[in-house]
Amino acid sequence: MRYLSQIFQPLITIPKGAKLKNTDITCKSQKLLLECGLIRPTSAGLFTILPLARRAIDKLENLIHKCLEHVNAQRMSLPSLTSARLWERSGRLDQVGAELLMVQDRHNKQYLLAPTHEEAVTELMADVGPLSYKQLPLLIYQISNKYRDELRPKHGLLRAREFQMLDLYGVHADEASAASVYDDVTGVYRRLFDSLHLPVHRVSAPPGEMGGSVSHEWQLPAAAGEDTVAVCPSCSHVSLRGPCQRCGSETTTLNSIEVGHTFVLGTRYSECLQARCTPPDSNPTPLVMSCYGIGITRLLAGSIEHLSSETSIRWPAPIAPYTALVIGPKEGSKEWLSHNPERVRGVSQLITDALGDEEVIIDDRHHLTIGKRLMLADRMGYPYIIVCGRSSTDTPPKYELYRSNSGHEEPGPLLLELSPLLEHIKQSQPKLFNKCINSFYVLLFLWKRFVLLFQCMIHLVLSDHHRP
Structure with missing residues (x-):
């Protein structure tokens, strides 16, 4: 059983009525993540991810892994350092050079801390190829830290110099296969975002320096977003700009955060890096490639930006660090006699059994009042908060149940006996x-x-x- 007093969560307490002088805090998610002890800045655009945020990211990663299993994607790991020679051959070194973090080894060879790995994957395919058409299509992916030398890093995890990202690469024998797999993978994207209850829009976009024939941005509306999307009130079509291309109506512009980007790259990289496949009864031809990215740390911050209030975090329920928090009575109170730490642990274990896995944490700071701990719990946004309060001395005991995940706000607590409480939690699981x-x-x-x-x-x- 986990106890809140044992969690490394260095809170930043701001006195009531005080005004923040730190102009580096520029958005809601950054402020909440810092004040709630979820991240800690080390220098401009670089952050330590603390245990509770790390746990939320782990859950998000697990969701992504489960999704990608359904399209037979295979996980691998590529080096963070990529030879600058590869980027010269693809032509991207000059195009993106200002944003690249470069290093040089003792032999004066240039490497870059990769923001993405199209060149590295294509070189791998060239090295083991030419591939037979029977081996294709192939989907390989990694989740790793990426790097970008942002000119002005800001908004915390929304625009950082080091960030965590999914990059998935498709390898195909022809354009038809690439298009079919693209539909499958983007369908998984849609279901992933729906499971997080986030209104992420797929928007056609120019491919930019990535190149290719098809490009979609995945945009999450949020006030702090530095992108914009145009939403048509008539037909709900979403585009990057201008009147609605579908019905011609005027659109409403919303700020948004790009949380993902998907491309059909064609032969943009395979031609210059000599990655080929052997079709039936034909000479080797360049591979047709596709790529799919999700900014994982950005999606975490973006979801908080979209769902939360100015003072309290609201998580997508599947990635909340802990699903339920149990608050016992204040030490020395009359409720303490019937619900001491051992009894609170028993209640917590029953809730754990109902939820499965280690999803319950106990706020064992019994020197604090229930009201103080409830306020802090609401600020952290635990989806379920169970309080052993005044009614826990009834016969049979009753417990206060608060729901705080977005979309399930309730004006007050439910007062339930233990069995109905457990049943309620089981029934409301996503x-x-x-x-x-x-x-x-x-x-x-x-x-x-x-x-x-x-x-x-x-x-x-x-x-x-x-x-x-």
Whole structure:
């Protein structure tokens, strides 16, 4: 069982009525993450991720891993350092050079701390190739730290010099395969963001220095966002700018945060880096490639930016550091006699059994009043807060249940006996995501099997037709 007093969470306490003089704090998510002891700045644009935020990021990573399993993506790890020679060959060293963090080894060879790994993946495919068309399509990915020498890092994790990112790369024999896989992966993106209850919009965008034929940004509306999206009130179509391209109506402009970007790259990298595949009955041709990114630390901060108030964090429920916090009575109170630490641990264990895994934490700071701890818990945004308060001395005991995750705000606590409390928590757990994901992939599997069967039937009919 976890205890809040044992968590490394260096809070920043600001006296009531005080005005912040630190102009580096420029947005809501940055302020809340700092004050709640979730991150700590080390220098401009660089942050230590503290345990509770790390736990939330781990949960987000696990969600992404589960999603990518459904498209048969395989995880790997690439070096953070990439040879500058590769970026010279692709032409991107001059295009992006000002944002690259460069290092030089003792042999005077130049390397860069990679912000992305298209060149490195393409070189890998060239090194092991040419690949047979039978090996394709191939999806490989990593989750790792990336680096960008931001001119003016700001907004905390929203624009940092070091950030955590998913980069997924698709390798295909032809454009048709790339387009099909692109639809599958972007479908997974949509279900991921839906599971987090975030209204992330897929918006067509220019490919920029990345190149390619197809490019979509994944934009999350938020006041602190440095991008903008144009939302049509008539047909709900979302674009980057201007009147609605679908119905011609005037649009409403919203600030937004880019939390992901997806591309069909074509042969942009494979041609210059000599990565090829061997089609049936043909000479080797350049691989067709695609890539998919999600800024994980940016998505974490962006979700807080979108969901939270100015004074309290609100998490997407699946990635809250802990799902439930149990607050016991103040030491020495009359409630303390019936709900001492041992009894509070017993209640917490029953809630843990209901939730599964280690999702419950006990606020064992019994020297503080329940009201003070409840205020701090609400500020941290635990989805469920269970209080052993005045009614816990009733026969049978009743417990106060507060919901604080976004979309489930309640005007006051529910007062429940233990069994109904446990049942309420079980029933309200988010299960929709897994059901949607599984249903989607069952239908996709059945559709692909139907197409394969149809192709086989056509082949048999044609064979009979041409048989003498």
